[in-house]
Structures are given as C-alpha cells and as structure tokens.
Amino acid sequence: MFRTVPVLSFAILLIAATARTNGADAPAVEEIRLAAHPAAPPVPAMQYHFMPDVIDQVPGNAALLYLTAAKQLASARADAALHPDAVAANGGSDDERMDAWLAMPITDLPRKEVAALLARYAGALNQFRLATLRDRCDFDPPFRTEGFRTLLPFLNDARALARLAALDARYRLTSGDFEGGVADLSLPLVQAHHLNDKAFLVQLLVATALDQLALRQVQEFIEQPNSPNLYWALGDLPAPLLDFRAAMKMEAASAFFSIPQLKEARAGRLTPAQWRDAVRAMGDLRTNLHAYGYPSAGEQLMSALIAVREYPLARKYLADERHFQPSQIDAMQASQVLGLYHVGMFDRRTQEVDRCLTLAFPQGIVALSRVEEAARRAAAEGSSWSLLDVFTPNVKQQYVSLAGADRRVAILRTVEAVRAYAADHDGRPPASLDDLTETPAPPDPMTAKPFDYRVQGDQVTIEGRAIEQAAPFPTAVRIVLTLTR
Amino acid sequence: MSFDEENLGPAERELEGALAGLAPASPTFTLQQAQIRALVAHERRRTRAWQAVAAVLAVAAGISFYARVTPRPEAAVVERVVWRDRAPSATPSSVQAVPPAVERSASPPASFAYLELREKVLSRGVESLRAPGAASGPAMPVESALPTGRAKTPHVAPLVEYLFSGGQL
Numbered sequence: 001m002f003r004t005v006p007v008l009s010f011a012i013l014l015i016a017a018t019a020r021t022n023g024a025d026a027p028a029v030e031e032i033r034l035a036a037h038p039a040a041p042p043v044p045a046m047q048y049h050f051m052p053d054v055i056d057q058v059p060g061n062a063a064l065l066y067l068t069a070a071k072q073l074a075s076a077r078a079d080a081a082l083h084p085d086a087v088a089a090n091g092g093s094d095d096e097r098m099d100a101w102l103a104m105p106i107t108d109l110p111r112k113e114v115a116a117l118l119a120r121y122a123g124a125l126n127q128f129r130l131a132t133l134r135d136r137c138d139f140d141p142p143f144r145t146e147g148f149r150t151l152l153p154f155l156n157d158a159r160a161l162a163r164l165a166a167l168d169a170r171y172r173l174t175s176g177d178f179e180g181g182v183a184d185l186s187l188p189l190v191q192a193h194h195l196n197d198k199a200f201l202v203q204l205l206v207a208t209a210l211d212q213l214a215l216r217q218v219q220e221f222i223e224q225p226n227s228p229n230l231y232w233a234l235g236d237l238p239a240p241l242l243d244f245r246a247a248m249k250m251e252a253a254s255a256f257f258s259i260p261q262l263k264e265a266r267a268g269r270l271t272p273a274q275w276r277d278a279v280r281a282m283g284d285l286r287t288n289l290h291a292y293g294y295p296s297a298g299e300q301l302m303s304a305l306i307a308v309r310e311y312p313l314a315r316k317y318l319a320d321e322r323h324f325q326p327s328q329i330d331a332m333q334a335s336q337v338l339g340l341y342h343v344g345m346f347d348r349r350t351q352e353v354d355r356c357l358t359l360a361f362p363q364g365i366v367a368l369s370r371v372e373e374a375a376r377r378a379a380a381e382g383s384s385w386s387l388l389d390v391f392t393p394n395v396k397q398q399y400v401s402l403a404g405a406d407r408r409v410a411i412l413r414t415v416e417a418v419r420a421y422a423a424d425h426d427g428r429p430p431a432s433l434d435d436l437t438e439t440p441a442p443p444d445p446m447t448a449k450p451f452d453y454r455v456q457g458d459q460v461t462i463e464g465r466a467i468e469q470a471a472p473f474p475t476a477v478r479i480v481l482t483l484t485r
Numbered sequence: 486m487s488f489d490e491e492n493l494g495p496a497e498r499e500l501e502g503a504l505a506g507l508a509p510a511s512p513t514f515t516l517q518q519a520q521i522r523a524l525v526a527h528e529r530r531r532t533r534a535w536q537a538v539a540a541v542l543a544v545a546a547g548i549s550f551y552a553r554v555t556p557r558p559e560a561a562v563v564e565r566v567v568w569r570d571r572a573p574s575a576t577p578s579s580v581q582a583v584p585p586a587v588e589r590s591a592s593p594p595a596s597f598a599y600l601e602l603r604e605k606v607l608s609r610g611v612e613s614l615r616a617p618g619a620a621s622g623p624a625m626p627v628e629s630a631l632p633t634g635r636a637k638t639p640h641v642a643p644l645v646e647y648l649f650s651g652g653q654l
Binding site: 147148149150151152155156158159200201202205206209254258394 | 596597598599600602603606607611614
C-alpha cells in the first residue's frame, strides 16, 4: 500500500506533465496587436528603403568589414567586462542589457543609459554600416575542398551586430528620427541578404533570425506617433528574402565535397580500394555527426551487420535502376556495390527535394510533404535509404521557417497598405483588401492568396492561416490593427 | 653434589630452619585482576596492528596528496629551425590517374566542424552561436525562424531495430 501511493502519484504527475506538454505544443496562432495612425506613403516613394540604393553602394567585398565590425564589438564587450563593479551596478553585462532593451516597449527605454552603451560600440556600428554598403559579400569559406569540415566563424557575432543596430534604431525612434531608424533597421536586413550568398543551411537560419529581428522592430516602428508609411520600403526587400533551394543544394553538395570519392562514384570510376575508403568515410561522417568521437566497437559491428543486410538491396538497385548485368555485379567488391547503392539513393532523395523547391511555396510544401511521405514509406519497405540521408536535415521544418519570414514581410506590408488607404479616406479602413488599389495588398507567400481580412469599426484583422501541410510546425499569424486618429 | 637431608651441615640446618620459618606473603592482585591484565595485553597487540595499518594508510595518503599538489615540471620546449631540402616537384609522368582530392580524403577525416555547428543550431537555435565572451542573456525568440524539434538523428537503437526487423525503419 505504502509503495503503491508514491507510484500512483508519480504516474498522475507524469500524465499531467504530458498533457501540459501536448497542450503547449499544439499549433497556435501568433497574434500581434498594433495600434497605429493612418499614414500616406512617402513622396518620393522610395524615400525610405531597406536595401542600399545603387548610388550609395561602394564596390568591394563586405566580408572584411563585417569581420572588423565583429572584432570591434568583441573588443568593446571585453573592455566592459573588465569592470565587474560597473557591470553589477548596471544590472548586467552589455549583452544582457541589450537583450532587455530590445524586448521592452520603445517608450520605456532608458535613453541616457542606452546612449552611453551605444557610444561605446560606435566603432563597431560604423564598420557594420560600411559593410552593408558594399555591393557584394564573399567570406570565401573553403567549402569545395573542406565540405562539412568548413568553419563559419563569421556567424558568431552576426546576431550581436544586428542587435546593436536594432537597439540603435529603437533609440533613434524615441526621438522621432525615423530616417535614422530605417537606416539602422536596414543593417541586419542587408546583412541577411549578404549571408544569403553561397550559403549553407546554418547561414540561412542565422540570416532568417536577423530578418525576423529587424521585422519585429518594424512592427514597433509602425506604432510610433507620426511614423512614416513603410509600404514601399517593405517592397524594397528581396522576395523571397532568402534562397532556401540554393542552401539545400549546398548541403547536398557538401557530402560530395567531404568525400570526394562519391563524386567519382556517380560515374563508377573508383577502384575497389577507394570504394572501401569512401564507405569507411561515410561511416566516419555519420559517427562524427552524432557522437563526435571514434566509433565504438559496437557501432562498428553494427555497421558491418547493416552492410550485410543492405547488400541484397544494393544488388537489386544496381540491376533494376542502373541496369548492371548480374555478371558485372558479381565482379564487384561488396563495398563497391554498397557505395553505388548509397550514393544513388542519396542522389535520388536530394533531387526529389530539389524539384520541390523549384516550385513556389504553396505548391512546394505540398510536393515536399508527398516526397517525405514517400521516403518514409520506402524506408519502411526497406527499399530506399542511404547512409548519407543522415546528412540531410529536416527540410520541411526549415522550409516553413524561411517562408514564415516572407509571410511576415507581406503581412506588415498589408498593414501599411491599410494605413495608406485610411490616410486617404478620413481614417477609415478599407472594407476589403480589394479596395486597396493605390497600394495593393500583397498575396500571402504561404498560400499565394490574399490574407484573410475582417473589419470591426476602426479595428482590422489580417490573418495568414495555418498551412496544413506544414504541420506540426506553427505557421498561423494574425495582426489586429487598431487605427488611431 | 648431593642434597640428602640426613647429611646436612649445621649451616645448612640453620638455613633450613630459617626457610621453614618463612610465611608466604599475600598476593598484590586477585585472579580477576590477572585475567583483566591478560585481556588488556591481548587487545593491546591487536590495537597495535590496526595502528600500524592506519599509519601506513596515512603515509600513503600524504604521499599521494603531495604528488597531486606539487606541479609537475613542464616539459621543456626547445625551438630550433630545421632546414630541409625542398621535395622534388612531381613530374607529369608521376601524376597518378586518381585526382589529388581523392587521395587526400583517404586520410582520417578531421573534425566535421560544420556538421557539429548545424547540429547545435538545429537543436538549440541560433542563440547557441553567441560568441565566446558574450553573456548568456535571455534567449531571443527565434521560434519563428528556427525549428522547434531536432533534425533526424539516427541512433544505435533504431539501427538495431532496423536490422532485426527485416529492413523496416
């Protein structure tokens, strides 16, 4: 009896915790409430812009300037950390204070303290500004020779620089310096655009975070009294913001950059000894990815057992799909048969994903869901899997994440379209999005259809619905805009 | 020498008489006290043995402590410049049919830094990229930019399951 009570209690707690977790994971609508006044678009239209004007651009590579900015930021940060008393008196490190100031409403910013901190990072911000004016950016990572061994140190302080720019923008907005605010917000957006070039997936995820950081500040911008309309400025941003397909191609190619034999394997040119090296390297890659260490004896045994299990599948693949004669297959070493099979399966899978990404998101997500389902089914039947599949990250999840940033731009642009309409109609919002003729509402990039739109007096609701095929990842977003006089 | 009582001399008779007049003195301790002393002596021997063991252990502990706190002398680094002849450049005839990149990759792979970074970012978000030296402030809400779950990560257990289920993953 005495033993049963704690066991039952534990079970009840476990069930409660599970239920709570499930509730938290349920897809929810992200609701953003904005209160903004009507505002006509500026004249000239591109008075405010988030991408640098060609006239202002400077020829050259921005990479060195980004690295210099990061170096200066690190130096200022280290100087501040040398005075622990001051850190304690300020209520935290510079990074902690910046995080807190970025999270609070602009009206609550302690202007004097923010100005003092920004003054210490002025050098870094200046280098950052110069970098974004360069007409190209190439960090030149040696991915073609190093593959998955490539280091990307320039990502470390990318977000810190973006936070600095965002804080400067917020500071400027407190004094009504909208032009300066837009110029500051353009910094992370241009930085993200620069990171988009020849990007790995991680680079793109960092770039998305930079975009989202800037777009959150745009929401605050819109709410400021007398804030100008950013309808055309938001249209200045690249659409889509980032090239997901290029990054995924880079990820797939990196498997071949990491194990050069695989490239030769496609043409079936390698010797049996090199095949063995390639298969061993694939195993090492897999092990390195997940254990960061040398494979244990158990894992090596497991690899050997799997190879035995895979061999008949590999023979079938070579006969059915590569049209090898049985005598040719018999003449091959087992490692060669397995290598051809795994490379072939990996190629097929990456190309299936790639074809989906040539489509616009609404069609692409449907196609991608089908491809993933087919891959799951094939794997369940034991007819299609590759050692190299483990190098492919969760494609759908990242695809949805990046499209979410594009949707954010479009929905904010719709807000600005409504503000523009209201400025021309005595503060009244349009009855429907079709009424927006001078500043048309952009379609939702996730559906290629107009956003859902409802009006209640001075309050409008603009909503992007949840994308069924994107489940379980949350996609729904709603902006409730109250027009103030 | 004989001790026949019949043949005792006068001196011996006198001694005999003196000795016969002696009375035994009363004992200074009782039988119980003798038993206790015997027990104490016995136990003292055992105690000594344990004391010896403790002393040995104390000495061993002292030596090991000393060995730990005393810094080992660093190996002396001797720098010197070594001149060597440049390796002869490969002649066209010595170039093998296999591309150099293929040869290079046959060596043990170095750290797959990017993969480690990608795993970190996919599992912990871009916040995990915060540069060394930066304080760990409140996490930036990157949920909309980053996945909430982990990337596909095969483990030994699923592989075992795969192997023994006839290829079912």
